[in-house]
Amino acid sequence: MFGSFPRLQDFNFEVTSPATRIYNCIAWAAEDNLRWWWSDPENICWWPPGVRRELTIAAFVDAFSTLGYRLHFDSSLEAGFEKVALYARSLTTGELIPTHAALQLGSGLWSSKLGMREDIMHEAPEALESEVYGKVVCYLARPARTS
Amino acid sequence: MHFNKLVDRCKKETEFVSSMTEVAINSHYQRIIGIGPDCIPLLLEQLRNEGDDPFPWFWALRVLSGVDPVPESDRGSFRLMSKAWLQWGCRYRGV
Numbered sequence: 001m002f003g004s005f006p007r008l009q010d011f012n013f014e015v016t017s018p019a020t021r022i023y024n025c026i027a028w029a030a031e032d033n034l035r036w037w038w039s040d041p042e043n044i045c046w047w048p049p050g051v052r053r054e055l056t057i058a059a060f061v062d063a064f065s066t067l068g069y070r071l072h073f074d075s076s077l078e079a080g081f082e083k084v085a086l087y088a089r090s091l092t093t094g095e096l097i098p099t100h101a102a103l104q105l106g107s108g109l110w111s112s113k114l115g116m117r118e119d120i121m122h123e124a125p126e127a128l129e130s131e132v133y134g135k136v137v138c139y140l141a142r143p144a145r146t147s
Numbered sequence: 148m149h150f151n152k153l154v155d156r157c158k159k160e161t162e163f164v165s166s167m168t169e170v171a172i173n174s175h176y177q178r179i180i181g182i183g184p185d186c187i188p189l190l191l192e193q194l195r196n197e198g199d200d201p202f203p204w205f206w207a208l209r210v211l212s213g214v215d216p217v218p219e220s221d222r223g224s225f226r227l228m229s230k231a232w233l234q235w236g237c238r239y240r241g242v
Contacts, residue, residue, distance in 0.1 A: 022200065044205050
């Protein structure tokens, strides 16, 4: 895992599930552990109806907006808010390609599904910044739901 | 390269990938598609062997067969998509 995510060595993290291909990171951040969410124009994966199927940050922000999320300014733990971090890799053209999403837990730690591998809990969104996922490009937040 | 080796390399190179697009353009995934329709039974056998944890061979199967038996409501549900393809496979060649 460190080979793909070298910055994980600088942060506390813990594997929290067995590996599975049944859901991906976007689904996990959207609290859906039964499907793959992706905006593939080929229409293989699930994507919220009405949201454009294109590989842009805007399309991913729109997808999370269907769940009540809005763009937010930081990753700090704030009472009354749930947060998601979106990651993207930069192409040589400068275009940003979405790669990953992480969900902030009530403890302030973050939870990520790593592609077709395990879920992990990690100390900070930056722990997964890498050649694979690129960097965090924005945060989203929504009012916490009362249980 | 042998089909099974392409499968292994494709899985290894995409293990941390969440992007269906990135999986589909992986060079080994593309080489599998490059084998042509002859590999449809091999991909169906793969899906069968992967059971409840199927790898997304769905794009390759659609490209190679020219059909898509997955109902719109099952998009992204890999277990249901796998089941739809395996049922299609039974009709296709008794796989």
